[in-house]
Amino acid sequence: MDVFIAGFGVVGQGITEVIRDKQELFIKHFGEKVRIVGAFDTKSLALDPSGLDPDELLKRKDSLGKVGKDEVSDDIVKLLQDTEYDLLLEVTPTNIKDGGAGYMHIHTALSAGRHVATSNKGPLALKFRELTELAERNRVHLRYEASVGGAMPVINLSRELLMGEEIASMRGILNGTCNFILHRMKEERFSFQFALREAQELGYAETDPSYDIDGIDSACKLAILANAIFDRDVTYADVSRTGIRGISEEAVALAAEHKQVIRLIGEVSKEKLEVAPRLVPAGHPLSIGGTLNIAQLLTDLAGDVTVVGRGAGRMETASALLSDILAILKNGETRRDAKR
Amino acid sequence: MDVFIAGFGVVGQGITEVIRDKQELFIKHFGEKVRIVGAFDTKSLALDPSGLDPDELLKRKDSLGKVGKDEVSDDIVKLLQDTEYDLLLEVTPTNIKDGGAGYMHIHTALSAGRHVATSNKGPLALKFRELTELAERNRVHLRYEASVGGAMPVINLSRELLMGEEIASMRGILNGTCNFILHRMKEERFSFQFALREAQELGYAETDPSYDIDGIDSACKLAILANAIFDRDVTYADVSRTGIRGISEEAVALAAEHKQVIRLIGEVSKEKLEVAPRLVPAGHPLSIGGTLNIAQLLTDLAGDVTVVGRGAGRMETASALLSDILAILKNGETRRDAKR
Numbered sequence: 256m257d258v259f260i261a262g263f264g265v266v267g268q269g270i271t272e273v274i275r276d277k278q279e280l281f282i283k284h285f286g287e288k289v290r291i292v293g294a295f296d297t298k299s300l301a302l303d304p305s306g307l308d309p310d311e312l313l314k315r316k317d318s319l320g321k322v323g324k325d326e327v328s329d330d331i332v333k334l335l336q337d338t339e340y341d342l343l344l345e346v347t348p349t350n351i352k353d354g355g356a357g358y359m360h361i362h363t364a365l366s367a368g369r370h371v372a373t374s375n376k377g378p379l380a381l382k383f384r385e386l387t388e389l390a391e392r393n394r395v396h397l398r399y400e401a402s403v404g405g406a407m408p409v410i411n412l413s414r415e416l417l418m419g420e421e422i423a424s425m426r427g428i429l430n431g432t433c434n435f436i437l438h439r440m441k442e443e444r445f446s447f448q449f450a451l452r453e454a455q456e457l458g459y460a461e462t463d464p465s466y467d468i469d470g471i472d473s474a475c476k477l478a479i480l481a482n483a484i485f486d487r488d489v490t491y492a493d494v495s496r497t498g499i500r501g502i503s504e505e506a507v508a509l510a511a512e513h514k515q516v517i518r519l520i521g522e523v524s525k526e527k528l529e530v531a532p533r534l535v536p537a538g539h540p541l542s543i544g545g546t547l548n549i550a551q552l553l554t555d556l557a558g559d560v561t562v563v564g565r566g567a568g569r570m571e572t573a574s575a576l577l578s579d580i581l582a583i584l585k586n587g588e589t590r591r592d593a594k595r
Numbered sequence: 596m597d598v599f600i601a602g603f604g605v606v607g608q609g610i611t612e613v614i615r616d617k618q619e620l621f622i623k624h625f626g627e628k629v630r631i632v633g634a635f636d637t638k639s640l641a642l643d644p645s646g647l648d649p650d651e652l653l654k655r656k657d658s659l660g661k662v663g664k665d666e667v668s669d670d671i672v673k674l675l676q677d678t679e680y681d682l683l684l685e686v687t688p689t690n691i692k693d694g695g696a697g698y699m700h701i702h703t704a705l706s707a708g709r710h711v712a713t714s715n716k717g718p719l720a721l722k723f724r725e726l727t728e729l730a731e732r733n734r735v736h737l738r739y740e741a742s743v744g745g746a747m748p749v750i751n752l753s754r755e756l757l758m759g760e761e762i763a764s765m766r767g768i769l770n771g772t773c774n775f776i777l778h779r780m781k782e783e784r785f786s787f788q789f790a791l792r793e794a795q796e797l798g799y800a801e802t803d804p805s806y807d808i809d810g811i812d813s814a815c816k817l818a819i820l821a822n823a824i825f826d827r828d829v830t831y832a833d834v835s836r837t838g839i840r841g842i843s844e845e846a847v848a849l850a851a852e853h854k855q856v857i858r859l860i861g862e863v864s865k866e867k868l869e870v871a872p873r874l875v876p877a878g879h880p881l882s883i884g885g886t887l888n889i890a891q892l893l894t895d896l897a898g899d900v901t902v903v904g905r906g907a908g909r910m911e912t913a914s915a916l917l918s919d920i921l922a923i924l925k926n927g928e929t930r931r932d933a934k935r
Contacts, residue, residue: 277759412902417748538882556914557911563903577896578758
């Protein structure tokens with residue numbers, strides 16, 4: 256299988272390492288290699304139909320700050336249409352205004368009959384139905400486990416392992432930064448501002464933390480889950496959303512007195528679509544601390560099934576992309592097979 | 596797909612209800628019905644190649660205490676060899692001495708080229724390699740998600756969703772009864788004996804509780820996980836095993852003073868195979884309370900991935916069997932397809 260990597264930041268580099276290191280696995284289970292035949296970042300393009308050397312890409316990025324030797328084409332659409340590859344790995348940064356370049360990349364690849372696996376929340380939180388229907392029409396896979404909860408495999412768990420269940424609702428912690436802040440406010444009796452500063456110093460929160468602490472990131476992920484698992488047709492703007500800026504030390508202390516903790520919970524069901532701070536009893540799975548993500552699915556037969564994993568990180572996100580690559584290898588013909 | 600149900604206790608009745616209620620799902624995803632063509636319990640046999648009515652089986656069991664109108668044959672081996680069906684659902688009680696009737700049922704069905712899905716721990720905790728190799732030779736599926744942790748999908752999670760990961764170790768709580776007792780000893784400051792009596796009154800523990808509290812049940816499940824996920828070749832007797840009989844109120848209180856709880860943890864890796872009470876920090880995923888089961892997998896890319904679910908119960912176990920039925924429908928040809 257030949258892959259094209261759009262975006263060569265932290266996630267792009269992570270998945271490149273993983274593709275380099277897991278060749279034995281691909282050959283063992285599917286009898287074929289996974290080759291990188293193209294990659295671009297904002298500055299440059301690398302292209303070789305016979306396969307690029309992952310180490311060379313990683314070294315060039317590390318030393319020169321760019322993935323390829325060539326100029327990146329002005330016409331990315333033409334590039335993604337005319338190049339030969341089976342799978343686009345779309346790992347450019349999320350743009351939550353209109354889906355940005357990621358939307359264009361995914362749309363182009365699907366239209367050209369290529370599979371897509373992506374970590375990019377923007378296009379899925381804004382244009383989910385359009386893109387999944389485009390994939391269906393072109394009989395290719397669009398997979399996005401990496402867009403929600405990093406290494407917490409909530410989408411594939413729901414859609415594959417729990418395929419026989421009716422899932423009535425999902426409640427979860429979808430943003431590790433907020434959880435870290437709320438956890439530290441309780442454990443160390445920090446103020447919100449102090450805990451936020453600590454999260455920034457540790458690299459968990461951005462200089463502009465609004466995307467995390469105002470619940471935008473959680474709302475994007477919740478919208479994707481609503482569409483993917485609950486067959487709804489929503490965008491992130493449809494999510495009723497309250498962030499954690501207003502959480503006071505007093506509120507956290509009062510909750511603790513009653514053996515409760517405050518957590519930023521996303522909840523989705525057929526009727527509900529909400530991100531908001533909620534009280535959770537200490538000891539309940541959703542009272543989990545640190546930067547972990549968690550999703551609790553309420554099902555008809557199995558009752559509650561809960562999955563916990565690291566919500567972010569280079570290798571964690573690459574791991575989710577890998578699971579989607581494997582699922583595509585397992586379920587679908589690659590484009591080249593179909594051509595034979 | 597035609598199924599034969601061996602055993603018609605709580606789990607057999609549960610899966611019969613599920614097969615009755617999920618016909619739409621089978622047809623929607625696979626274009627075929629799942630029919631029950633045979634079922635037996637210790638007293639009786641029901642057999643109809645054109646399909647048995649699930650409600651009739653359930654009603655007869657409920658009113659007369661037996662699933663069928665006919666006498667059960669002395670020669671079950673011949674019955675399982677000569678009857679036409681695609682999948683054996685082996686749901687007789689666990690026999691941990693030699694695998695008992697369950698072993699014989701599974702062996703016979705696999706040898707006859709039939710798929711098997713089972714909730715029966717005994718045969719898998721004792722003769723895992725023999726049975727999985729028999730299935731491979733006969734090109735049929737042997738699936739056993741229901742044998743470990745009820746509705747906690749740890750086997751399918753490890754083998755399917757985490758297929759790309761190297762799993763270095765698994766630590767988990769595999770017995771809900773022990774967890775309930777330890778949880779109550781801490782929360783209510785009960786003695787072990789008192790908490791055990793409560794568990795018995797609530798129906799969580801048997802009159803002879805040894806199988807649970809001496810860690811035998813956990814050890815069986817751990818052996819199955821060792822074989823299934825870590826490619827080891829062990830039986831439950833290979834598990835280093837300490838139960839919870841010796842846990843005193845003082846030990847539980849002392850742990851609590853240090854913000855720790857005592858949990859009966861099963862741990863398996865390439866080197867380790869142990870069930871023993873362990874100290875777990877409060878707030879850690881493994882400090883979970885109640886009768887829940889939990890498994891934490893340490894992987895090379897994703898880090899820790901944790902799954903939590905109900906460890907036992909009629910519908911929970913049936914749910915795990917259903918996931919295996921669906922996987923067989925998805926992955927494999929049914930016997931009838933192959934014959935066409």
